[in-house]
Amino acid sequence: MPIRTASARWQGNLTEGSGTLRTGKGGLEGNYSFKSRFEEGEGTNPEELIGAAHAACYSMAFSKALADAGTTPTSVETTAKVHFDKTDAGMTVTAIDLETVGQVPGIDQAQFTKLAESAKENCPISRLLSPGATINLNARLAS
Incomplete structure (x- = not known):
């Protein structure tokens, strides 16, 4: 690679x-x-870039998990909200909230949620970040 x-x-x-x-x-x-x-100035920051990387990686991992289960998605859209907080160790990424919406024909919410959680555990960026940050997931199947 x-x-x-x-x-x-x-x-x-x-x-x-x-x-x-x-x-x-x-x-x-x-x-x-x-x-x-x-603050709220113009430009980007490292935390937004981490969020973009995580959202992109997760969307790909989830799409693969869905396809492997025989339900290829029409689309997967993920937003990552990165919590950057002051801790005793200094400024730290403490949590990331992943919010994903998938358009997936032929799947029910229970299977969708199961595969979404599996993708969260197996996404390479989740594996990188999870030892130091809590990763929360809200997965919604679009109707």
Whole structure:
């Protein structure tokens, strides 16, 4: 498997400086700052990028689980809400709430939920993050 890369550059001090980030192949580029991370300023932040990576990975893992069970999804849409809180150890990602909605013909809510939970446990990004953060899942089958 290939090794994935990303880069970031920061200029200045923590509160007044600014940075840019880029994924290895240039698919994502963005600015980040103290305000975009700790307040409501423009730009992105590491926690949003973790959320995007988790939502993307989970959607793929769930789609695979559904297809493996014989119910190929029309679509899976996932949002990740990353909780970034002050703890005794400092600022920490404490939890991620995954909210997923799937359009899946020929499946009932019980089987959908079972496969959604399995995908949460087996998603590579969930496995990376779960030792340090609680991962919650709300899975809804679209009608």
